[in-house]
Amino acid sequence: MGKEDCCSTQLIDANGEFNFKGLQNFVSSVKLSRCGLSYAVVAIMGPQSSGKSTLLNHLFYTNFREMDAFRGRNQTTKGIWIANAVGIEPLTIVMDLEGTDGRERGEDDTTFEKQSALFALAVADVVLINMWCHDIGREQAANRPLLKTVFQVMMRLFSPRKTTLLFVIRDKTKTPLEYLEPILREDIQKIWDAVRKPHAHKDTQLSEFFNVEVTALPSYEEKEEQFKDQVAQLRQLFFHSISPGGLAGDRRGVVPASGFSYSVQQIWEVIKENKDLDLPAHKVMVATVRCEEIANEKFSSLMINEDWLALEHEVKEDAVRNFGRRLSSILDNFLSEYDAESVFFEENVRSSKRQQFMSKALQLVHPAFVSQLGHLRVKSLQTFKSQLEQLLRRGEAFAASVRTCSESCITEFDKGCSDAAIRHANWDASKFRDKLIRDIEAHVSSVRNDKLSELKAIYEKQITTALAEPVQSLFDVGGSETWASIRKLLKRETDVAISCFCPALSGFELDQDAFDRMMQSLKDYARSVVEKIAREEAGKVLMQMKDRFNTVFSHDSDSIPRLWTGKEDIKSITLEARSESLKFLSIVAAIRLDEKSDRIESILFSRLLEGKISISSRNSDIADSCDPLASSSWEEVSPENTLLTPVQCLSLWRQFMAETEYIVSQAISAQYSIDWKKVSVLFLSQRYSELFFKLWIFCPILSVRSSVHAYFNDMTG
Structure with a gap:
């Protein structure tokens, strides 16, 4: 999509005539009627030649006519134009208003500009207030009386619809936005508080009618690339602007898209009939201009003052002794000069511009104050760490050491804050003090x-x-x-x-x-x-079981290795050895640190030792759900205390039986060893078949049978 898709249309001409037919064509082209409530309206207002159209074109890819700087500063946008924001979801209608303070309409003819501003705030969900950075804090800035009128008429004509006012500060200076924004918000609040309100809205807060947002942009002419980058970031705010949490996420009283054309036409007719608008007195205007010039001159001189620059340089490096006294003296000198040059102008204006100068001056010097307190905080924290470490090394109690060091360092910090304070501002050092306390607490915790x-x-x-x-x-x-x-x-x-x-x-x-x-x-x-x-x-239970089996099976009660003479009861010895191994298995099957009884040992003995589980059994042999060894848990033992499940115990036992069977067989083989020479004598006196049969019957062990069979084969050739 390109800029030609924005469908720009003049909605209201320079004479205040509403272009209803053009609006209808626009609505049809952008298919607005299909949107229901899913659309947004964004307008812009501000002084003439302040770059409103340029901003909109970069922000929404529109093609509003822009001023040619090489042909002089003159009126470019006449009346009110609308266009479709290209590439923005949901559909967003952009309104470009004729600039205020235009010389083309004349000094006293501000009716249309006030009417168009009212129209913008009545129709739009978001209104961009385009203003110069140097206008912030000015009592008679172009937007100040305009906003006052807007607030008055909005309350009289409309119920609160939660319009978002996005103040765009143009040609931002080096002063950080965080210092400019509070001043601007304070000015807006003062305007709101000063407006006479009907009884129904006597106690209504500004936030009920408007959301106020503030952003700042660099100069388009001097920093074009930086300007474009920041506008691209600002553009992201208008995607899904009406969704919860969006720029206009809490708007109210939205007109359905199908009734948009008629609605805006009627709003304009109502606004045109309201012509009771006041202009500031000539005397006030002259005083405003001249006092502002004096204030600006003093501020420019302050910015290059040698004493100030020296103090600023020093405080960037480290904490400065007598900081507050030195800075107060510098400011007093410039205030005295302003008072002397503005003494004959109207008192209210003179006082207002003095406050404006003081506000700008304080904004200029406040970063130095912040640096001073920052140095004090860092030094206090370092002192605390060093003192605490020394006390702990001497073996002092931890909590007592912390109290001693904390009290000493915070007291020293408070003294430094008092030294940094100036007479012209009640700057709050509590944030720095709280930060120091938090840093101390964090270090103490660590x-x-x-x-x-x-x-x-x-x-x-x-x-x-x-x-x-x-x-x-x-x-x-x-x-x-x-x-x-x-x-x-x-x-x-x-x-x-x-x-x-x-x-x-x-x-x-x-x-x-x-x-x-x-x-x-x-x-x-x-x-x-x-x-x-x-x-x-x-x-390692299997290895331990086999070791226990070998120890019991292969040694007598006096731990003497057994000699299989044929008199030993191998069956009893085997049972005893297996019993000891099984007892160890039951011991390590579960953790028993809570003195809870269990039946693990009795189950294992009854099922494995007395039940004679075969080493060749398959899993199907224990498929019966009633078999306690078919379970994956013990009834009396929690999972976290289970080391070996019943199924694991059964598996280990089978493996144990298989790996110890050979030892038993060897013992039986040794016990049934035969002096084959004696057998030969017996063979000579009896028939071969009878002896072989007897040996075969009475030697059930396979290894012995094999020996007998091999021997008689040798004897008979």
């Missing part, structure tokens, strides 16, 4: 956390040392009282650590909640040490 972490780490190390090896030893023994012993050990060592930890925390003067959290944290850590060891044991 140091406190570090110190508490260091202290806690010491006692955590002590707990780890006290628990790790003893708990590991208890697991190695693996008896029926393992968890009871662990609980007793955990409680004893935790109590010892806490009894030492409490006095160490007293110097921090923690509140009860923080103190309780630290205590609980230490207790939780001690518990976590035990839990970690338990989980490690669970991770």
Whole structure:
């Protein structure tokens, strides 16, 4: 889409005639009637030759006629023009108003410009107020009487529709926007407060009628690229401007799109009939112009004053001693000069322009004041950090040290703020003081956390040392009282650590909640040490089970290695060894630090040892939902305390049985070893088949049968 798609149309001509037919063609071209309530209207007002059309063309890709700077500053836009904002969603109608203060209409003929401004605020959802940066704070600036009239008539003719006033400050100077905006908003509020209101709106706030927004743009002629970049950013605000949170998101009383043409025509007719508009007195106008000239001259001189520039340079580098006294003296000199040159002008205007000069002067010097307080804050914070570190190194209590250092540094900062204050402004240093306090609190919090972490780490190390090896030893023994012993050990060592930890925390003067959290944290850590060891044991349970089995199976009660002589009861020994292994499995199946009873051991013994689960069973063998080992959880044990689920225990047991079966077989083989020479004698006295049959029957172990079979094969060739 190009600028030709904007369909620009003159809505009202220079004589105030409404172009209804042109409006109808425009509405048809942009298909406005289809929009329902989903459309927006944006207008612009401001002084003649202030770049309104140029701004709109860059902002909305319209093609309003712009002033040719090389042909002089004259009226470009006559009447009111409208166009479609190209590429903006939803459909947005842009209104370009004839500039105010135009010499073409004459000094006293301001009726049309006031009427057109009223029309813009009555119809538009967003009105751009185009104004020069140097007009901010001026009592008789071009937009000031106009806004006053607008406020009066808006309340008389319309119910509040929440129009957004977007003040666009043109040719912005070096003064930051954050200093210009409060002055502008204050001027707008003063105009509103001064307007006589009907009884129904006597206490109505400005915010009920208008949203006020402020932005600033650099000079188009001097900084064209920067101007275009910032206008492109401003353009983004008009996308979805009527959505909640948008530029006109809380507008009210929107006319449906199908009735837009008739509505705006009637509004214009009403406004044309209202011609009772006042002009400022000639005397006031002359005083306004001359006093403003004097004020501007003094301000220009202040900007290049050597004393001021020297002070400004010094405060950029570091805090300046006697800052407030030096700056007050500079301002007093320029105020005295202004008073002397403006003494014969109308008092109200003279006083107003004096305030305007003072306001601009304070805006100029305020950044230096901010720098001064910034340096004071930084120095105070650095002093606090240094003093606190020294006290803590000497072993002083933390909380007491913080109080001592804080009081000293804040007192010193307050003294510096008093030195920086000037007589002409009641600048509030509380934000800097609050920032200093927040910075101190943040540093205190950081140091406190570090110190508490260091202290806690010491006692955590002590707990780890006290628990790790003893708990590991208890697991190695693996008896029926393992968890009871662990609980007793955990409680004893935790109590010892806490009894030492409490006095160490007293110097921090923690509140009860923080103190309780630290205590609980230490207790939780001690518990976590035990839990970690338990989980490690669970991770190597199969190896531990096999070690226990080998120890019990291969050694007698005196820990002497067994010799399989044929007199041993291998079945009983095997059962005892498996029982010890299964007991260890039940110990590490769950964490039992809460003294809650469970049936894990009885289930494992009844199901695995007494139930004789086969090592060759498949998962289908335990498909029965009633089988406790078919579950993924223990009834009495929470998931967080479960180390090995029933299914995992069953799987481990099968693996254990499979990997220990060979040891049992070897023992049986050794017990059934035969002196084959004696068998040979027996073979000579009995028939081969009878002996072989007996050996085969009474040697059920496969390895022994194989030996018998091989031997007799050798004997018989």
